[in-house]
Amino acid sequence: MKRKIQYLIISLLLIGFVASAQNPKAKSGTFALTHASIETITKGVITHGTIIIQKGKITAVGTNVSVPSDAIVIDCTGKWIYPGMIDGGTRVGLLEIGQIPQASDEHETGQVIPQMKALTAVNPNSVLIPVTRISGVTTVITAPGGGMFPGTAALINLHGYVPDQMFAGFEGLVMNFPNQSRRGYYDRRTDEDIKKDVEKVTKQMNDIWDRAVEYYKLDSATKGKGLTYYPEMTAFLPVVRGEQNLMIEVNAANDIKAALKWVADRKIKKVIFTGVAEGWRMADEIAKAKIPVVVGPTLEEPTRDYDRYDKPYANAGLMKKAGVKIALRTSHAENVRNLPYYAGFAAAYGLGREEALKSVTIVPAEIFGVADKFGSIEVGKVANVFVCDGDPFETKTNIHHVFIEGWQIPMVSRQTQLYEEFLKRDPGLNKN
């Protein structure tokens, strides 16, 4: 019987899909999501609640909400509403197909190119975007990779036709801290080589920072007038001034220690650590420095053979316990849809469900300075929400509606379209 109902639901969904246009568009308007359990994140759970979405914003939340006459009413009886999830580190929009250089814009040439902007190269029509957003991930950091200062990362909402329409109000300067680690089993450098490499790169890093500080002093003294064109140094200015975040990718324990000292010595004001695979080894020190962390991926092998097998799962929880502010990331382009599962694993291995939920909603919003707009369900916030039929961390749960900046997103991706077409292929084995 259960199976029959499942088939019925699938058939109904299919009919819905077929009836819609080949490339369905998002819809705007006034929406009322009624009779739902609402996980507000910041203000507890509201049962039998209603959310009103108008002009891209959440205009009402609660049990005693009047539905505007022009509202499109979506009955959410038995369903849950959550704020759209935020992934603190991805390649979405920059990377389309991994092994094809022409389909990858994440990695510009050069060690020190902070003037590169990820937002420039975000492809709003990436096939990966619908795949991601219909899983409830509405907002992501997309970051460049490569050299020591590969450019600025941007926070984007996963709906829009030009990058500017997607921009969600945060940019951070990415820095890959010199790393005293191997990149994988194929990395056959000796320990000596690794240490030499790190020394060399560290010197380069210090020189660059000194120059950036010099440039800042010149810029302040001259009020920006009379300085020659120097795009790299111009890009450092907001960070040196303490206006923009420096997003430092750092993973090995020794590197974390070095980065903490480096940041403290230079009195850099706004810093976010990313990756932080061995953060659990330095958790107290990170907490003491009050540097927020975007940790992940959760599903990763331990960094050392002698470490306990579950350390990558437990890493976020261990840091949280020490008092570190934790957001999660997948580091993916194509499977950012798995963010809720990364959070689920972190929850199971010590972070706990409530904190795990925060680490993909309000905490990243706070870290990126956009908590007034994103990360929870509150009146006045941007209407990034999704409706699902259970705990969104559970794989059994299906997501039924997604709203991004108040736009009702079509629940279609190329992956669902292939499912429709091929579940019962026609013609099957015989064409005639």
Next chain:
Amino acid sequence: MKKLIILFIVFISFNQAQAQVQHGNVLIKNGTVITITKGTLENTDVLVKDGKISQIGKNIAAPTGYTVIDATNKFVMPGIIDAHSHIALTAINEYSNAITPEVWTGDELNPFDISIYRALAGGVTVSHALHGSGNAIGGQSETIKHRYGTLDMDVLRMENAPRTIKFALGENPTTHGRNSGLQPQTRMGVEFVIREAFSEARQYMETWDKYNKEKLVKGFRGAPPTYSLRLETLADILKGNIILHCHSYRADEINMLLKVCKEFGVKRLVFQHVNEGFKVAPELAAAGAMASVFSDWWAYKLEVYYSTAYNAAILTRNGVVTSINSDSGELIRHLFHEAAKTQKYGGLSDDEALSLITINPAKQLGIENRVGSLEVGKDGDIAIFQKHPLSIYAIPMITIVDGVVRFDREKDPDDMRIYVDPKQVVDIPTIQSHDHDHDNCLRGTEMFTNKMLGLN
């Protein structure tokens, strides 16, 4: 004293040469027993005697000397099986030729690989240690049991498991061809390389058959034909003695191999990865070919761009015996979670989803009479979870192989290495890079292979 030690070592090596597999006695009490093939039984006990399941029922009394595990409020399922992995191997690809069936991963098993323990910590008790995908016809592969703790590579082998071999279609062999200036460099070339190999093997087989027949005639004085391990192995595929596991992605290449195998009478065929298997599900089902897929990996190269996470569900609904594999030392640690994704992508039932990592991969490796479900007479390979294994909050607690507890979350120390490399520097860890080619398929051991191949 020295003599005694030497004597002891000789004694140990002699014993090891027999590949002494340890079999345990264990009673698992009062769990929710997910048999896979015969339903789910509440408050049920499982008795394992000498490494085999001897009884499943209620209120079984513990015979003396048995390890007793209280599984109250826990979930007991068969050990998970991974039909595609490269753990416990010291090398993956012999790519000196487009055709290398003469090599065998079973020659280079590494019982010290910590990945075996990490797999156990994900409830995985059996894996298929596959040759890589650098050439059209790769090496023979070994089905191993995760008897972590043994120092003897022979103990890892699953006794009497059928022989298997790895083939590869599409971008990997053609890229290797282009890099080395050899055939194949296209999917046309791949077909030809396989056809030619099968044809030569058929000829070889006929020559030997003729000789073996003639030599029985009195007075026959001819010389035997030249022996070739390469052709001998290919002939064994044609005879049905080896299960063919083929790395593949695109629908056209899958269709090609189905036709070639049909023509040469090869019946035991399992496609690996098979991201576009959903497009030719009716053809796969009609041929009785099986599919071992990723839950959701895609877009890391062109031939997986037109993929869907609904692949496993579409294949299952079309009647193809489907499994979910890891191909990765990371992913093998949470295959239960990968299987659970098919409930989101296609609404598979609990038993259907769990079959993808138990009885179905067992069928694909030809070991379904030994493992893959909890039934009396089968091997005592068991995984115990604190929550339902398809829940995101599930944590494997105890993993048992042949009735021997090989993983115990509560009792095992953090450091589970068997062999400690005195040269290993402890403060230089390995941080997998995420900002390079982003090639999921070639992660971990295959990434190493890839570097060696110069594919990056």
